[in-house]
Amino acid sequence: MPLETEATAELRALISGLKADDADMLEALHRVQHHYGYVSAEAMHVIADQLRVTPAHVYGVTTYYSDFRTTPPASCTVAWCSGPACRLRNGIGIRDAMMATLDVPMGGQTTDGRVGLMVGQCNGSCEQAPQIWVDERVVGHLTAAKAVMLARALRDGAAPETVGQ
């Protein structure tokens, strides 16, 4: 285990109390991801140390489940609604416009880490279809042209809470 730093001490505190046992692995990973938004290599070493398993084993479990990230999330997350009501109102066109403008695939993020794009599920607010969520805020009644403007603004550094108003 590398030298104890402030960061590793914080990680250690976060998962203290978990047993030296594989059974607590998912709990440890969830705690770390919830706190930091992802599971870093450093966190994997601390978890391995706490649970008395190898870092390679922690890495294997982390990457097995799609719920866990191994890289930091983007500063702003745009979730595109993949539900049927949104698709019926040009949801695919909106998705393609966002991907082209941000120059990222679905599930990716801009190279500067500013904007991430992901698939979202219908949350029942279909009266605002087609829609996306910008950091969980609904931006509805979109058109492809509006999606391009919104993506450009985010890409160029606009504050997420100001776009799509």
Ligand code: FES
């Ligand atoms: S289908 Fe998009 S919000 Fe319901």
